Amino acid sequence: MRIQNLQSFYLLFLLVFFFSFNSATSESHLQLRRGDSLSVEGDQDFLTSPDNSFTCGFLNLENSNAYWFAIWFTNSKEKTVVWTANRDRPVNGHGSKVHFRGDGTMILTDVDDTVVWQTNTTTTDVAIAKVLNSGNLVLENPQGDNLWQSFDFPTDTLLPLQTLTKNKRLTSALRKGSYGSGYFNLNFGSDNVLRLISDTPDTSSNYWPNPDFNVYINGRTNYNSSRVAFLDDMGRFLSSDQLQINASDMGYGIKRRMTIDYDGNLRIYSLINSTGLWEITWQALGQSCSVRGVCGRNAVCVYAPDPRCACPPGFEVTDPSDWNAGCKATFNETLLRSRQVKFVEIPHVDFYGFDLNTTSPLTLEACREMCASDFRCLAFSYRILGQGVCFVKSALLNGYETPDFPASIYIKVPNSLQPPNPSILYESRRMCGSAEAEQIIGSPSMYDFVPKRVKWIYIYSFCAALGAIEITIIILGWWFLFRKHGIPASVEAGYRMISSNFKRYTYAELKKATNNFKNELGRGGSGTVYMGVLSDGREVAVKKLGDVFQAQDEYSAEISTIGKINHMNLVRIWGFCSERKHRLLVYEYIDNLSLDKHLFDSNFLTWKQRFAVAIGTAKGLAYLHHECLEWVIHCDVKPENILLDGEFQPKIADFGLAKLSQRGGPGSEFTRIRGTKGYMAPEWALNHPITAKVDVYGYGVVILEMVRGIRLSNWEVADEYENEAALKSFVRTVKKKIERGSSVWVESFVDPRLKGKFYRKQAETLVQIGLSCVEEDRNKRPTMASVVQTLLECEDDAEVQISDNL
Template structure:
């Protein structure tokens, strides 16, 4: 059968078109000499790795701007891991990458100018190939690698890609961009791995902790080599003894180590089911510790996420670029007629640029020093026992945190309109509201003309010093002072520089020998308590510190891995978390050393019934009054919120109960045993725990549903504890009702919900029946009602209906100052 010529032509055209289309989406395994990748084909003309994990080609980075890059092809968001000459993108027309016949791979722009080259001219390069590791290589006919992208990292390190003395990682300038930023991860001249900020005005080291020397930071510079590597299991090891491990450590998981645009070094793991990335380790759990983040005069604070702002008397230079920081609203002058005062910024420090350091200094003396020095722009006054004064010649690396035991005092002209200065800092807002008007107060305590520090008299006087006697400040100051005294008394060769006020108490975190802890506990003589994770004993160290030593039961990690995990928790610092002093790992022995908390656990004071089967003896316990109960509820919520939102997202407690909430001598709560679930999780993947963890009555329903565990299990446990604080008795106990086992919690929640639904918003008479009768009516009804409502919402079966711990803190703060 003969077809008309027109039909034959059409069929032939369609075949050619289909062949052309098929070839346009074909992914290449190799590039050979004489071949090119064209920017016009950026979406289809690609090199791919054999397992299709990685792709290499042109990547759009802006309007008509493209880079030659390598990226993860299997993640929902194409995550770039390497770029050729990242600061010089090429035109969207006429640009190409070619493997020339002179054996050089070259990136050229539309005008033919060379933007990047492998400099392999004259070698035996035969082809280019993208390996399963994400490494782009040029090979000779025998398969030998003559050039590789692994030798020139950008902001990301892949497993098996070494970091050496000749390479470094540089962050991106901002989120969504690939241009080089100001943060660098590299081996310094002393062979130590460091993170530094190298900005437009200053350079500053911020990791490892610059307040400590190399050995106090657990590193060594007695190594002639400089090499570090992330392996396929998620372990990072370095020649300077820096090491860390992915929280989901194990094989078969795609990972990347990235120096993010915010200066934090993070290890990510790819969840192939959702194609999304999860942080499994980070260098700085508190991002505001990154130097240079907010530029000159800027302050980084937690709201609760890190955020930059300008202090009173300053304004932002460029809202689109915090690297430029803040500029003063006044002209700084040494004119003797210019009168200055000070504005206090509580719990705020500016690291570095010290003009003078004065231990045992009074606030008045510190003010006088700053006033008499024209170069002084502010001073930081720390309360670590006796006051310590640091006058500042410049304000960089500002950060604000509730647990910083001091304040910054800005030197401002008295002629400055401080009211407007306060209005200019709307981003520095605390969680502590004005209960009378539901308006948030600024975190900064602005000292106006009536409260400004008077600098006219010969003897400086000051007013309204109550900001320094907040209960939180006094408690933290006493704690830090006692820790500092213990550090001072050790006399074990710690460098003299530790005596400056900047050294944190966490410098005492160290490895103990088993013999040391046997002696400290008198062979584990005095037992403080025991639980599923181990037994706790009281001990006294050589420096006279009283400690609690926990012997762990089911933790079997190797010594290096155990060190990496516990050192992470040793760096956690919050007033509502028990401080970890160190650990022991010898043979099969795994022990943790904590601060000793005087008033033991919440259950011993909350449950007065001596027959309580879940509590130890209540001898010496007393009835907690309402103010103490509310403070315990709020402090516990703050501690959990810190773990969930300011630390890595995998820090889930998994066993929130009264026994794990300890009370210091001021009855401030401190959460114990956080991180133990993580230590016991090895071999699992992500949040899929190998076995159910927790205590019956405080365990969320999802533990029994074979679903991934999230921070909402802690919210559930906290909800039970919160309702028990209100009721004053165990709600986690189980009883038999009509032949079936039922928790007291279920009945309490059922009654509470009905009463809330039946009563008007202004009617709080129902609360009396729900509160501990031992209080004899001496409690705040509004606070009790709010706590019951929050507690009920926390124990919802559907975890998506439970609030986050950050939301719980906000809700409790709204009624903190109600009478």
């Protein structure tokens, strides 16, 4: 009787607790479905990640009615924002909403129903929107494939496992406390090198890596054209230009972000859980005044001792709330055109660039006269470098002061200007007159997060202890409630559904599922594939791998990583088996088998289906090369490894097998030859380091075969040298016809079984891409990201060779 009363007490407690908890967070969502919306006026109307690390919803600046649809760190003290949808166009604090419309589009509307922002997903099968534990806002189809993600549209922050690629950039905020776009960018330049660039209204210039040195002295290379960089879970930042950065607290289990701050410096931050504050664990520039344009026109970046902006003699701050606006003259600038001028010397100060001329040897007096007689000259710098060197300036931009700078700047001012104080830079800093003008240039956490840590730690510790007590009570209640009766069937079913997404199977389970491996679907160099049905009724393809794969522990670790890769154009891996000598992979079953069955047989694809396969395959490879958790090279791209679902959409199979079997070298290089003759890039035979360009080569052969409708590299009927010559002959013939400018060259190369029913522009594009992909020099091959972009541009092309519907 006493036990029953105790169980009743705990049940009542749990019901009261969860009722109060749910009522307090009734507007919080783990996901949105079509027709749902988030309102700016709902205090708790937001999405949260499953682990509550990230929150997505409306956020505003203090004391303003401007709101942004954003994602921020839930547990950071200041709600640190990592992404905003409407960065440069805030919405009203009344009546604004985010709608997840029935057509699959997510839109942000202002109070007057004006669409401020939207996703480009109207034609896709979008089902839900949610925030992942990575901080990525995604739109998914019913199969769980990502059809849109915020990671593709970064603002000023890069999160772990978010990639920075060729067409992406980080852009700083305009000023402290602002979400608007500023003037500093991190992106890949045309030379394939990752750079920090100042793009102010006055000038544009690189400032990191050091522009005074070449690429190689800076420890970079411009020979890798893949252009991809990312921050991993351990705190390492890796880039294709050979840049590698390690956070000072490198290791797992820490929330991190890489942000280009409003002062133009790039930093890695780590979250201190006890305080909710951020600690800088790496920064690109040790001296903040090295950032070009951080203080605006006519202004000087000084150390006093912290970096600050200041106005030189004869100038005052233009906008105390925005140092990007720089300083303005306190005198009539037309007076500088006369000879009634004088020069104010400021020691250890210089302005980058804008030299009208550089002259040496020259005396100080001659340099002064050169500037005084030229109406374009605003100042001159004079240095003693063994002999006098004169730099005459036409503009005062990128000013900085450093104690070890062996020169002075001489600023031209009218004779009528009152003589300046010797410490005029510091005086002018104090005369700026506002708290914003007085602020330190660097991120606030560089200087003031340590004192706050002591102030808050007791409060956070108390909250943590209280939370631990509540969790203990809940666990005890569940134990008393269910220890006799077991877990309810609905909860158990939900657990099975979640845990079945990716799991480790026993050999006995898979042997039973495949009926003792009787129904063979196909075989290749890496193993044999069998049809199977799991205990939960799902049809699967089970691949029994050969003997070349790793030891059990290494294999399990690698396949766990590959199992997290998720894209609509990649075959989903449901699980694996690593038991004694057995190595098996469990894939989703694809209805229409492989591309070769629908390309080289009588049951061939239409042109529309072929072009869709070309785009989908390119998207899948681009994801593997540039966007997934780890850089994956397929190494065996061929029609047999491109499967077609019920809608004839492509799904790449066998990705990651190279990663599992090839562990011969560091980084992304493999040393053992694998793949299929005819689709293997020349660098395999030349024993060169293998990069993602081998997949580009195989893709090129595949799309040329899709256009032509026949095998271009059939190694079964010809020896190696004859077949190589045949492929080269085909490429040479196509190139000659293109060079001659024939108006009908493409018709002679398109599969005649189509009987002219194809889009001419699309066919030309596919052939030209195929030719560029099979270049022997891998540096001339495009990246898969650029291939996707090119194909998308002509996806909706309406030019038809024959007016019939395809």
